[in-house]
Amino acid sequence: xxxxxxxxxxxxxxxxxxxxxxxxxxxxxxxxxxxxxxxxxxxxxxxxxxxxxxxxxxxxxxxxxxxxxxxxxxxxxxxxxxxxxxxxxxxxxxxxxxxxxxxxxxxxxxxxxxxxxxxxxxxxxxxxxxxxxxxxxxxxxxxxxxxxxxxxxxxxxxxxxxxxxxxxxxxxxxxxxxxxxxxxxxxxxxxxxxxxxxxxxxxxxxxxxxxxxxxxxxxxxxxxx
Amino acid sequence: xxxxxxxxxxxxxxxxxxxxxxxxxxxxxxxxxxxxxxxxxxxxxxxxxxxxxxxxxxxxxxxxxxxxxxxxxxxxxxxxxxxxxxxxxxxxxxxxxxxxxxxxxxxxxxxxxxxxxxxxxxxxxxxxxxxxxxxxxxxxxxxxxxxxxxxxxxxxxxxxxxxxxxxxxxxxxxxxxxxxxxxxxxxxxxxxxxxxxxxxxxxxxxxxxxxxxxxxxxxxxxxxxxxxxxxxxxxxxxxxxxxxxxxxxxxxxxxxxxxxxxxxxxxxxxxxxxxxxxxxxxxxxxxxxxxxxxxxxxxxxxxxxxxxxxxxxxxxxxxxxxxxxxxxxxxxxxxxxxxxxxxxxxxxxxxxxxxxxxxxxxxxxxxxxxxxxxxxxxxxxx
Numbered sequence: 001x002x003x004x005x006x007x008x009x010x011x012x013x014x015x016x017x018x019x020x021x022x023x024x025x026x027x028x029x030x031x032x033x034x035x036x037x038x039x040x041x042x043x044x045x046x047x048x049x050x051x052x053x054x055x056x057x058x059x060x061x062x063x064x065x066x067x068x069x070x071x072x073x074x075x076x077x078x079x080x081x082x083x084x085x086x087x088x089x090x091x092x093x094x095x096x097x098x099x100x101x102x103x104x105x106x107x108x109x110x111x112x113x114x115x116x117x118x119x120x121x122x123x124x125x126x127x128x129x130x131x132x133x134x135x136x137x138x139x140x141x142x143x144x145x146x147x148x149x150x151x152x153x154x155x156x157x158x159x160x161x162x163x164x165x166x167x168x169x170x171x172x173x174x175x176x177x178x179x180x181x182x183x184x185x186x187x188x189x190x191x192x193x194x195x196x197x198x199x200x201x202x203x204x205x206x207x208x209x210x211x212x213x214x215x216x217x218x219x220x221x222x223x224x225x
Numbered sequence: 226x227x228x229x230x231x232x233x234x235x236x237x238x239x240x241x242x243x244x245x246x247x248x249x250x251x252x253x254x255x256x257x258x259x260x261x262x263x264x265x266x267x268x269x270x271x272x273x274x275x276x277x278x279x280x281x282x283x284x285x286x287x288x289x290x291x292x293x294x295x296x297x298x299x300x301x302x303x304x305x306x307x308x309x310x311x312x313x314x315x316x317x318x319x320x321x322x323x324x325x326x327x328x329x330x331x332x333x334x335x336x337x338x339x340x341x342x343x344x345x346x347x348x349x350x351x352x353x354x355x356x357x358x359x360x361x362x363x364x365x366x367x368x369x370x371x372x373x374x375x376x377x378x379x380x381x382x383x384x385x386x387x388x389x390x391x392x393x394x395x396x397x398x399x400x401x402x403x404x405x406x407x408x409x410x411x412x413x414x415x416x417x418x419x420x421x422x423x424x425x426x427x428x429x430x431x432x433x434x435x436x437x438x439x440x441x442x443x444x445x446x447x448x449x450x451x452x453x454x455x456x457x458x459x460x461x462x463x464x465x466x467x468x469x470x471x472x473x474x475x476x477x478x479x480x481x482x483x484x485x486x487x488x489x490x491x492x493x494x495x496x497x498x499x500x501x502x503x504x505x506x507x508x509x510x511x512x513x514x515x516x517x518x519x520x521x522x523x524x525x526x527x528x529x530x531x532x533x534x535x536x537x538x539x540x541x542x543x544x545x546x547x548x549x550x551x552x553x554x555x556x557x558x559x560x561x562x563x564x565x566x567x568x569x570x571x572x573x574x575x576x577x578x579x580x581x582x583x584x585x586x587x588x589x590x591x592x593x594x595x596x597x598x599x600x601x602x603x604x605x606x607x
Contacts, residue, residue, distance in 0.1 A: 060516055060602040081520065088518025095605075099513040103243035113517040115236045158517065 006072075007090075007166045007198040008057050009033045013066035015052050015221075026052040028221040029066070034166060034198040039189065041209055042202045044218035050202045051170065053218065057200060058091055058168045059083045071165060088113060092159025092197075096171035098151040100143040100158075106130060107139045110157045122161055129157035132194075133187055149180035156187055160195060167191070169201040173208060185211045237523065241530035248503070252535065255499040259539020259585065260546065262489030263577040267547030268554065269485040270573030271565065273478030275551075275558040278569065280470050282559070288467045291319075291431040291443045296456035303425030308450070308458065312429060315445055319433040320351045323426040325419040329388050331412065333378050341374060341410040343388060345419030349397075351432050353413060358382045358397030360413075367396030369413035388414060436464035482573075486580070492539070493584035500532055500592035511596050512604025525597040532589025533582060540581035544574045 015027040026049045034040045034057075044050050055061035056068060059075065067076045070086055078086065092113075100109045108115075110126040130139055133153040135146075143151055152172060159167050169188065173181030189211050192199050201208055209215055217224045245252045293312065295303045304312075304323065313321050325345040332338035346352060349360040349369055356372050368386055375381065375398050385392040393414060420427075433439035443462040450458040504511065514524055551565035551574070564570060 055602050058516065060605070084515070084518055084520050087516065088520075091518075093513075093516050095513070099509070101510060101513075103247050112514070113519070115240070116519060116523045118234060118236065162518070 006033050006035050007070070008200075009069040010053075010056065010063075011067045011069070013053075013056060013063040013068065015049070015056060015061070016064045026221050027056070027063070030218075030221070030223055032057070032216060032223065034200050036165065036198050037192060037196055038213040039192050039199040039201065039211065040214045040216060041212040042200065042216045042218060043204060043209065045204070048218040049221040050218055052221075054168055054170055054200065054202045057166075058093060059087050089162055090165050092162070092164040092167040094152070094155050094159050094167060094169040094172050096174040098143070098148075098155045098175070100151055100154055102143050105140045105142055106135060106146065106154045109143070109154055110161055112158060113162050126157065126161060129160055130154070133157050147180075148176050149183060152176060152180075152184050153187060156184070156191070160191060160197075163195075164197060166198040166200065169199065171203050171205070172201060173203070173205050178207065181205070181207055235530075237526035237530045238534075240527045241534055244503070244507075244527075244531055245534055251499060251503070255496050255535050256539040256542065258492035258495040259489070259536055259581045260543040262485070262492040262584075263540055263543025263581045264547050264550060265488040266482060266485035266580060267544065267573045267577035268550040269481035270478065270576070271547070271551040271570045272554050272558070273474065273481050274570040274573065275555050275564070276477070277471070277474045278559050278564060280474060281467075284463065284467045284470060288436040288463050289433045289439045291433060291439050291446070291460065291462040293429040293431065293446060294427065294459045295425070296451065296458045298455045299457050301425050303427050304429050304458065305425050309426060309429060311449065312431070312446065315449055316431055316433075316442055318438060319431045319442055320348065322346055322348045322351050322430045322432065323416065324428050324430060325416055326427045327419050329412070331374070331378060331386055333380070335379070337378050339374055339377060339410055341371075341412045343412045343414060343419055345414050345416040347416050349413055352430060353397075353399040355397040356400050358395070360397050360399065364413070364415045366393065366415065368393035369397045369399050370395050371409075371411050372398040372400060374410040374412075386412065388412065388418065391418065393418070436467060440464045485577075489577075489580055489584055492581075493588040496532055496535055496585050497588040497591065499535075500528065500589050501595075503531075504528060504592045504596040508596075508599065508604050509606070511599065512601050512606075515599075515601035516605060521597040525593045528593035528596055529586060529589045532585045532593070536582035536585025539585070540578035543581065544578050547574050547577060 010030055010032040013027055013030045014025065017024045017026060030053060032053070042050050042053060052061065056063055059068070059070070063076065067074055069075065070090060075083065075086060101112065104112065107123065107126050107130065110129055111122050114120060114122040127139060130136060133156055135150060135153055138146060138150060143154070146154065172188065173184055176184060185208060188199055191197065201212070293304060295301060309321070309323055327343040328340065329343050330338050330340050346364060348362055349364040350362045353360045353369055355369070360369055361367065370380065370386065375395070380386065380395060382395050382398065384395050386395060399411070399413065431442055433442050439462045443460050446458065446460045511524060548565060551570055552562045555565045555570065556562040
């Protein structure tokens with residue numbers, strides 16, 4: 001796939017939830033796309049539907065209306081098992097709380113998404129990725145032996161292990177101090193070009209906006225910009 | 226290759242092992258429950274097996290015997306020579322040993338004396354096992370004496386004993402009180418020496434090949450000599466007694482195993498609880514696994530493997546401890562501690578282990594299924 005080609009495309013996506021106070025419309029007719037080699041930041045106040053949108057893009061949640069296309073394929077009607085396969089091979093996740101498994105070493109955490117693929121050995125790639133994010137000397141450390149910034153870099157390496165087409169980052173700098181956040185953002189920017197992936201980040205951190213190619217603002221579940 | 230390298234090939238097993246290592250106290254306590262369950266099942270089962278073996282040993286010499294004596298409606302007191310002939314013609318695959326009984330007091334020069342039963346037989350070898358000397362097939366002149374009696378009275382092989390004003394030389398010592406038989410102190414003499422002049426025999430013992438043919442012989446003799454109103458001969462065999470004892474022991478064994486199983490059921494409920502708690506605690510983590518593309522079946526296998534590890538660990542520790550218990554039980558009940566490694570006993574250890582693993586995996590099913598099917602977006606919220 002050539003650079004600039006659309007990886008994910010949301011068309012007229014609406015997501016409604018049933019809650020105690022009736023139906024909540026988290027997303028209303030959202031159109032969105034992210035292309036290879038670009039970093040898109042989704043901003044908006046809390047409750048604006050940013051997380052819901054990221055979950056829909058990440059195939060963790062399905063829209064009530066509208067379609068989701070991944071690399072040109074409509075995945076809206078995919079079963080949970082099919083969505084799992086897509087997440088495994090196309091999408092990488094970076095979470096605000098890092099979400100590393102405490103009983104695994106840094107290398108094992110990076111290998112985690114491919115751990116059950118016993119026919120391919122991703123150890124070399126895991127070590128290579130950790131070296132690229134500057135953790136070549138922390139390969140056998142467990143998460144509690146790493147700083148917040150180091151943990152997030154392990155998480156970034158984990159997101160890349162299966163050579164995804166898109167990396168989704170939910171408040172990637174939210175739990176980091178400003179300097180550490182900066183290095184993480186430089187890391188993300190570098191991999192955007194080196195790995196030729198699309199990056200979609202959700203944040204209310206202005207610092208992040210400076211590194212992005214495009215900003216999409218969500219207000220009350222609608223794209224406002 | 227180290228153990229971890231081996232586990233690495235089975236990602237579910239590796240992850241499960243690491244997860245169990247995170248909360249060692251909880252893992253140890255859950256395992257302890259299984260250990261207790263396995264010990265309960267295996268040691269109770271082995272106790273039953275030891276009892277059974279002991280009963281078999283004690284009954285063993287008697288179960289192939291058919292005992293015949295005078296019937297309630299017989300004109301004579303005992304078995305007549307004619308009846309003996311008939312018995313011998315009916316029994317083809319057994320040894321027929323007629324006997325006469327009496328009692329006497331043996332005394333020594335030093336003044337010790339002891340009351341003994343006197344049995345007159347022709348074929349002493351068939352009925353008695355000697356601890357010293359020999360029991361001749363044709364007992365014509367000598368005497369056999371129970372070894373306890375001999376040592377009480379200070380008698381040895383070659384010494385004379387007196388009965389009915391005649392002297393008999395002791396040719397062999399027999400083991401006393403092996404099993405349910407008459408037991409006690411017994412002096413065995415040639416048949417003609419006892420109750421001389423009687424035409425009848427007090428009893429006839431038939432030694433069959435085994436318990437089943439003893440039962441068959443007893444049935445044939447019943448049909449031959451007796452009918453509903455007229456019991457000429459009283460026929461009894463111990464084969465049915467052993468069957469009764471076996472049945473009782475089987476029931477006892479089942480009851481013991483039942484009690485043991487309850488503790489393993491309790492242990493598996495504890496595992497269910499532990500697994501459920503740990504999957505609820507790790508909900509967010511399992512959500513991450515699902516988000517990064519770990520399949521539902523893989524999450525399921527990982528959690529099932531955790532439960533299986535608890536069962537296997539508990540089963541191994543419990544099995545080893547059970548063998549320890551079994552060594553003591555067999556030493557006390559059966560007198561031979563090594564019998565614990567025989568299949569009748571060892572199968573309870575194997576069974577306890579299997580039950581432990583099975584119950585644990587079963588207990589892991591629901592937590593595993595629940596965790597695997599939790600929608601990732603819900604799970605990620607923790």
